[in-house]
Amino acid sequence: MTGAALRHPPIPLVDGPFVRILTFSTLFPHAGHPVHGIFVAERLRHLVATGEIESRVVAPIPWFPITHPRLNPFVQFGTRAPAREAIHGIEVLHPRYFLPPKIGMTSAPLLLAAGAFATLRRLIANGFDFDLIDAHYFYPDGIAAWLLGRQLGKPVVITARGSDLNQIPAHFLPGWMIRRVAERADGLITVSAALKRVLIGMDIPDERVTVLRNGVDLERFSPVEREAARAALGWRGPTLLSVGHLIERKGHDRIIRALPELPGVHLAIAGSGALQETLRALAWELGVADRVQLLGEIPQGQLRRYYSAADALVLASSREGWANVLLEAMACGTRVAATRVWGAPEVVTAPEAGVLIEGLEPAAIAMSVRDLLARAADPEATRRHAETFSWEATTRGQLHLFRDILQGG
Structure with missing residues (x-):
């Protein structure tokens, strides 16, 4: 930069x-x-x-x-x-x-x-x-x-x-x-x-x-070929992505707690912060450590590969003024599941954008993710939604x- x-x-x-x-x-x-x-x-x-x-x-x-x-x-x-x-x-x-x-x-x-x-x-x-x-x-x-x-x-x-x-x-x-x-x-x-x-x-x-x-920067955040991106990252099976600082309000721990209700679903977390070891320990405690990958901080220029490879971006924040990661994921053709807080309902306004999570509880997150993954994805429609921003x-x-x-x- x-x-x-x-x-x-x-x-x-x-x-x-x-x-x-x-x-x-x-x-x-x-x-x-x-x-x-x-x-x-x-x-x-x-x-x-x-x-x-x-x-x-x-x-x-x-x-x-x-x-x-x-x-x-x-x-x-x-x-x-x-x-x-x-x-x-x-x-x-x-x-x-x-x-x-x-x-x-x-x-x-x-x-x-x-x-x-x-x-x-x-x-x-x-x-x-x-x-x-x-x-x-x-x-x-x-x-x-x-x-x-x-x-x-x-x-x-x-x-x-x-x-x-x-x-x-x-x-x-x-x-x-x-x-x-x-x-x-x-x-x-x-x-x-x-x-x-x-x-x-x-x-x-x-x-x-x-x-x-x-x-959203529609040049920096644009789709890359999904299967090639997944192969390069070594991702197999349904994979969720969570992006943000490893702090309490971002809710990465809430997504980890939802994984026992999402058998076979993997989670990759991109970000750095004080809660890294806490999140790692939580994944072991819940028996899902083999399905949780802590990626560390990913440079902006490389994020589109992760967005494109994911089946969905999940944002489980308790507070957000305007979450840029939602638009970044959608610009890469990837739908989102986001807690219904602050600015999120102003972004997730159509089915092709994704779903809003009605609550912060792990059960609510799991239910929304299951609903989203059960629906056929249309990456081009998701990208068109992002283009309005x-x-x-x-x-x-x-x-x-x-x-x-x-x-x-």
Whole structure:
């Protein structure tokens, strides 16, 4: 990814003035963790490809003198990030900000803003006097971006992406800050209608929140010949795929618990994280270890082979703002089974897309998987469903919103 050129020629989408944005988020890939926040990089890549936007990215990295992963795994990841790099031909800066483990949650917005302020001032002094700040993830990133915008006299747009609205507001002080900034930000974006309803529940007017869903890269995620992919991977028999960080909310353990009710069905899990050994031990405990394969983290460029080889992608998450893996699998012609949470019902809207799992219990997962596997697959129809989720509408919506704000609309 680093230094990669834009794939698409500039395509004018919206008439209006050229806009310079400062993309601000701790969720952004870097050389040491190339899949971290890749969905933010993808949205920006398509936006810049229009030729109507110029951007610099400030993606701060948490810093603490002690880097033991048990104290703060995100700090450990950050030690491998360069101070400056180019991603998709866009300059990305990684200033460090002080973040003490365990006690940093409520102070994180202030520490993040303080750590990034000098970098933003330096960008302006060096000639990139951006028009607005485009922030991703509401807390702490959006709060910090709003503080920086106040200091620099720049409008701020904040995109909510998932747990920043479906989990963090349950904490008193972070929730209070999210509500206050949501009332004052110049623009609000959510990646699903479900997340928009959270902001409306905070008494934010409906018309102030724009839903701009994530799209899917239809070039990167396209079908490969299924039998050849299965042979290369050594897969035999019905095989499910689960993709995502090995963390509790992704629900990989729930799929493993469903396997005793799915005799003969195999499960491959792509992802890395703290629960790897826990998942391995669970598979042994349930007597299904011979049917569970932990693949580790798979590079984005190789995922389409796994998607294409699988009989179904299963996503058993308890919370998801907008699960990109659903669209990625469908773009490769593979149906999905996804828990009916947050943005999933906005993606799985037709039989050719797959099924929604009605509950988090292993029995519910097993029942949905059996139902899906019993139906004849039509990979071409599944791919056509994914094609309705291109990035064009999202890109057009961003341009409209940015220009409307800058023109005082």
